[in-house]
Amino acid sequence: MGTPVGSSADGAGEDAVFAATGRERSEWFAVLDGADAATWPHKDIADWLSGEHGVDGWWAQSLTVAYEQARGIRAPGQRQDGRxxxxxxxxxxxxxxxxxxxxxxxxxxxxxxxxxxxxxxxxxxxxxxxxxxxxxxxxxxxxxxxxxxxxxxxxxxxxxxxxxxxxxxxxxxxxxxxx
Known part of the structure; x- marks a missing residue:
C-alpha cells in the first residue's frame, strides 16, 4: 500500500549535511553519543547542537530527528509528542x-x-x-x-x-x- 515511510536521514544527503554543518551525520551522531544525548528530550538535543556547536536551527532539528530515529527513540513519521x-x-x-x-x-x-x-x-x-x-x-x-x-x-x-x-x-x- 504505497511506499514505506523513510527516515529523516533520507531527506537530506550526506553532502548537504556536511556542507551545512561542517560534519557528516555519523560524526554528529558520535558527538551526540559522547554527550549521552540519547537520554535527553528532543528540544535539549536541538538546542545543544545550535548553542554549543553553532548548527543552524533547521539543521539542528533535522539532525536531532535523524539521531532519534537512528537510536530507536523515534520511529519515522513520529512527532515529538508520540503521534x-x-x-x-x-x-x-x-x-x-x-x-x-x-x-x-x-x-x-x-x-x-x-x-x-x-x-x-x-x-x-x-x-x-x-x-x-x-x-x-x-x-x-x-x-x-x-x-x-x-x-x-x-x-x-x-x-x-x-x-x-x-x-x-x-x-x-x-x-x-x-x-
Missing part, C-alpha cells in the same frame, strides 16, 4: 492562491468535509481540515516564482504509524489531481 504525521508535496504551474484553492477543492471532495479555515491571502496560505477522529489534514501552498507553487498535504495526529504509507499514497493521489 504520527505524514507529508507529501509537489510543484504545480499555478500561482499560490489558485494552487491552494484547487488543492482545498480536491481535499474537500475526498474527505467530504470543508476546511476549518482557508486563508488565500497569506504568503504561505493553508487550509486545515479537522477530522472526526481527532486527526487533521493540512493543505498548504508556497510560492516558487514564475507562476509555480509548491503544494503540500500533511495528515497529522495519527495515534500510530500503521497507516503512514497508505495515507501518503492517498495524499499523493490527491496532489496529482491538482494542476
Amino acid at each position: 504520527f504525521e505524514a507529508s507529501v508535496s509537489r510543484t504545480v504551474a499555478l500561482d499560490t492562491a489558485d494552487a491552494l484553492q484547487a488543492l482545498a477543492a480536491v481535499v474537500t471532495a475526498e474527505l467530504d468535509a470543508r476546511p476549518l479555515a482557508l486563508n488565500l491571502t497569506a504568503k504561505h496560505p493553508t487550509a486545515r481540515f479537522p477530522l472526526d477522529s481527532g486527526e487533521f489534514v493540512l493543505a498548504s501552498a508556497s510560492p516558487l516564482g514564475d507562476g509555480r507553487s509548491s503544494i503540500g498535504l500533511t495528515w497529522g495526529r495519527m495515534t500510530d504509524g500503521s497507516r503512514l504509507a497508505e495515507v501518503k499514497a492517498e495524499m499523493r493521489r490527491w496532489l496529482q489531481a491538482v494542476g
Whole structure:
C-alpha cells in the first residue's frame, strides 16, 4: 500500500549535511553519543547542537530527528509528542492562491468535509481540515516564482504509524489531481 515511510536521514544527503554543518551525520551522531544525548528530550538535543556547536536551527532539528530515529527513540513519521504525521508535496504551474484553492477543492471532495479555515491571502496560505477522529489534514501552498507553487498535504495526529504509507499514497493521489 504505497511506499514505506523513510527516515529523516533520507531527506537530506550526506553532502548537504556536511556542507551545512561542517560534519557528516555519523560524526554528529558520535558527538551526540559522547554527550549521552540519547537520554535527553528532543528540544535539549536541538538546542545543544545550535548553542554549543553553532548548527543552524533547521539543521539542528533535522539532525536531532535523524539521531532519534537512528537510536530507536523515534520511529519515522513520529512527532515529538508520540503521534504520527505524514507529508507529501509537489510543484504545480499555478500561482499560490489558485494552487491552494484547487488543492482545498480536491481535499474537500475526498474527505467530504470543508476546511476549518482557508486563508488565500497569506504568503504561505493553508487550509486545515479537522477530522472526526481527532486527526487533521493540512493543505498548504508556497510560492516558487514564475507562476509555480509548491503544494503540500500533511495528515497529522495519527495515534500510530500503521497507516503512514497508505495515507501518503492517498495524499499523493490527491496532489496529482491538482494542476
